[in-house]
Amino acid sequence: MLDGLRYLPEYLDATAQAALLGDVRALLAEAPPYRALMPKTGQPMRVRMSNAGALGWYTDCDGGYRYISTHPETGRPWPAIPERILSVWRAVSGYGHDPECCLINLYDAAARMGLHQDRDEQEFSAPVVSISLGDSALFRIGGQNRRDPTRSLKLASGDVLVLGGSARLAFHGIDRIHAGSSRLLPEGGRINLTLRRVTLPR
Ligand code: MD3
Numbered sequence: 492m493l494d495g496l497r498y499l500p501e502y503l504d505a506t507a508q509a510a511l512l513g514d515v516r517a518l519l520a521e522a523p524p525y526r527a528l529m530p531k532t533g534q535p536m537r538v539r540m541s542n543a544g545a546l547g548w549y550t551d552c553d554g555g556y557r558y559i560s561t562h563p564e565t566g567r568p569w570p571a572i573p574e575r576i577l578s579v580w581r582a583v584s585g586y587g588h589d590p591e592c593c594l595i596n597l598y599d600a601a602a603r604m605g606l607h608q609d610r611d612e613q614e615f616s617a618p619v620v621s622i623s624l625g626d627s628a629l630f631r632i633g634g635q636n637r638r639d640p641t642r643s644l645k646l647a648s649g650d651v652l653v654l655g656g657s658a659r660l661a662f663h664g665i666d667r668i669h670a671g672s673s674r675l676l677p678e679g680g681r682i683n684l685t686l687r688r689v690t691l692p693r
């Protein structure tokens with residue numbers, strides 16, 4: 492059923508994780524994290540976000556889920572996706588074009604992400620690639636219908652997940668963060684990088 496799910500535990504060693512974290516810190520200095528607002532309700536998401544790449548994922552009260560090319564607060568274009576992050580995509584995606592979006596999700600110990608599908612893109616034949624840094628998370632993934640049975644995976648710092656095939660449109664979410672499970676981030680919490688192709692390559 493989830494034929495396109497590839498779990499690559501400990502894909503990044505400690506040195507690679509530290510290097511990637513340095514890249515992420517530089518990105519966040521350029522494009523500060525913000526709390527996106529859920530469509531209609533305007534309820535702020537618990538997870539703080541930022542983006543790199545030509546297109547950044549965003550939501551607010553009026554506009555709904557979408558991709559935008561500039562930071563909602565600074566008005567500047569999103570910073571480019573760092574080469575080290577692109578090389579993970581090139582090594583694992585099996586897709587012949589680079590991603591357009593690197594969504595950076597920042598979780599504190601109490602943050603969760605409800606079960607959802609990623610379907611704001613035009614290109615679904617490209618996989619989504621996820622890189623976890625910092626505290627472990629309990630990740631849950633089901634099928635293409637919200638009520639399909641789910642299974643859980645623990646995502647630890649350095650793990651990479653590739654979601655292609657039927658997994659690309661599977662419902663998924665983060666049930667909890669295991670505070671104190673990693674020493675990569677002195678401030679604690681978890682960083683997830685999600686790489687996505689948004690438009691159809693021309
Ligand atoms: C399965 N992020 O940003 S990463 C998201 O840990 C998101 O921050 C979670 O879901 C996080 O949309 C989960 C793993 C992941 C990412 C994208 C997927 C799983 C996915 C897209 C389709 C199916």
Ligand code: FE
Nearest residue numbers: 607608609663
């Ligand atoms: Fe998602």
